[in-house]
Amino acid sequence: MTHDEYVAYIRERYSDLFDPTNSDEDWRYLVTIGPGWWHLFTDFCEQMESILRHHDEVGRWYIRQAKEKFGELRIYVRPAPYERTDVDGFSEWVDDIDPPEPSAVQEMISIVREQIVGRANHTCEDCGEPGGLRVIDGWYRTCCDRHFHELQEAKGSI
Numbered sequence: 496m497t498h499d500e501y502v503a504y505i506r507e508r509y510s511d512l513f514d515p516t517n518s519d520e521d522w523r524y525l526v527t528i529g530p531g532w533w534h535l536f537t538d539f540c541e542q543m544e545s546i547l548r549h550h551d552e553v554g555r556w557y558i559r560q561a562k563e564k565f566g567e568l569r570i571y572v573r574p575a576p577y578e579r580t581d582v583d584g585f586s587e588w589v590d591d592i593d594p595p596e597p598s599a600v601q602e603m604i605s606i607v608r609e610q611i612v613g614r615a616n617h618t619c620e621d622c623g624e625p626g627g628l629r630v631i632d633g634w635y636r637t638c639c640d641r642h643f644h645e646l647q648e649a650k651g652s653i
């Protein structure tokens with residue numbers, strides 16, 4: 496499966512978890528992680544979907560981005576833009592504001608995310624084999640021994 500095919504799969508299979516107004520251009524940068532972490536992100540989506548369905552909050556939370564930063568898996572989840580009505584009855588769309596207090600769903604999603612990120616910390620982003628955080632010339636990567644050596648060779652450090 497290519498990266499494009501994986502993203503297309505996620506977009507189709509877990510359409511409830513993403514803002515329907517995302518453009519094709521948005522989708523180019525929504526999920527940028529390597530193939531070794533795909534199964535972890537799929538697992539996250541699966542669990543997030545069941546949390547939202549169980550609590551009847553489908554469409555209230557969206558995944559904004561899944562990416563690698565400093566060798567770590569980062570998954571950003573935000574409340575959906577929602578319609579807010581103030582005392583004068585004037586309503587407007589408000590984007591990305593935090594709900595007034597942490598909800599049970601928000602906490603459950605955070606717990607699932609911590610578990611998934613914890614697993615990613617020990618999983619090669621390239622191939623999914625056991626790995627760990629490596630540093631090459633100040634550049635962070637979570638990978639297995641084999642891919643670490645390949646990276647070192649590619650960087651001419653050996």
Ligand SMILES: [Zn+2]
Binds near residue numbers: 626
């Ligand atoms: Zn590897």
